[in-house]
Amino acid sequence: MSQYLLSTYAGDSKVRTPMTPEETQTFMERITALESEMKASGTFVFTGRLHDPDAATVVRSQDGDLVMTDGPFAESKEHIAGFYIINAGDLDAALAWAGKVVDAINHPIEVTPFFEMPGA
Amino acid sequence: MFREVYGQAVATLVRVFGDITLAEDAVQDAFVVASDRWLNDGIPPNPAGWIITTARNRAIDGLRRSARGRELDEQLGAVAGTSHGPGAEDWGEDEPVSDDQLRLIFTCCHPALRTEHQVALTLRLLGGLSVDEVARSFLVSESAMAKRLVRAKYKIKAAKIPYRVPAEADLPERLRSVLSVVYLIYNTGVDDPERASLRGEAVRLARALVELMPDEPEAAGLLALMLLSESRVPARTAESALVLLRDQDRTKWDRTMIEEGQAIVRACVRRDRPGPLQLQAAIQAVHCDADSFEATDWPQIVDLYDHLFSVMPTPVVALNRAIAVGETEGPGAALTALNAIAPDLDNYHLMHAARGTTLRRLGQRDAAKTAYERAARLAVTEADRRFLAQQIEELAGDDVQPDRRSASGGSHRSGR
16 A cells, blocks of 8 residues: 645635635535545545645755744745545556546645655 | 557557656667567567566566565566576567556546646557657757656656556546647648658557547547548648648548548447547538539538537537538638637637638738738647738739639648
């Protein structure tokens, strides 16, 4: 069994139109249904939703000191907005789950395999 | 023979070891041993089996020498025998398993891989072409192609792209991707003498697919399409310039290929599960049936294009249909149809070439010249450019009277 990161990207938050309460309601129902399906099949490992990159801080070592900078590491138009970590037998299985996430959130999903630790 | 055995052996060893690079290295090693041994003892009755057995044994020896291999060996001890005992040699000769090749082609053409990687992997692993041969086919350096292959294999391994024939539900779509890779390989070899061997390679791959998946009519359709198009190759060029279907010397067509292709098309018609490749093959079969351009059954060709457009509504299909309409309804109707699709195909040389020919038939010499010139700027192959230069030259000598022939003039570019 391998693990895959299913991540979704968001662009500039200013262009996003907020969902109506009804839309939020059905969206949440779809997510809940998807996650229970993931859990029932032993697929689910972890999920998270991230704040905008404005909330990020970068910590780095500089001449032996730790230095912090405000903002994300990479300045880009898109940033990871949320992710799932899933168990899947192979890429086809992971892609099938990614398809279900796409249907639920109506947003593209990037599927990246986790590095497998030897002996793990 | 080398390429075929290479493909069979790699496919089987990928199943055995679950690792493409390991399988390739082992097969290459085995060929080095073979070049020595076969020279003295002669070619064994079952070369593929010999290569597979030798490659398997050498790969296991190699694994045993590495730390990871010793670990693996302990786990596999019971199966693989003891490290230094007689073990592996006693297994007898392995047989190539045709399903292995089928599994491997689905891995190579997995939609999670970009098209150029699918094509490169298929040619390298199943076609048995060397890295340098694949590189030359795609006009890139050997080191660039080697990098491309390494990246593709890295993704297969890291992301665990499976090595299996897809489940029934996914099969039609996944097979489409395999067939389109094979057809792309064929088309890469069209009109380019340097890359002509790719066409033979594509036909060989399609034959293997038909044998492996006898119930898939589109695989048969692809084989027929390529055979029928290949049958006309001897008549397609003269003095390095393209010769249009209407001007081809039909006695130069390869009758054996035509008969085989037409027999497949007839079998597809009986099976009655049409698809885009079978319909394209049927169109080619109608062309190959005619003793002359004028004797072509154009109404049937237009019907087939209508059917094709209903399952594959692309601008290129619409272009070919428009050209066929020029033969049934005349150049005026063809021009109307061409103008409708022109914006979608503005960067496609064949659209401008078809407009040029149609405008010429209508006596619009200046507009025809502009269209041919545009086509020549967009053309990729030397044969196409030479052909277009000829057309521009001929225009100057044209009678200004429009061509009144309704069903015989012009050209048909789809039936190359």
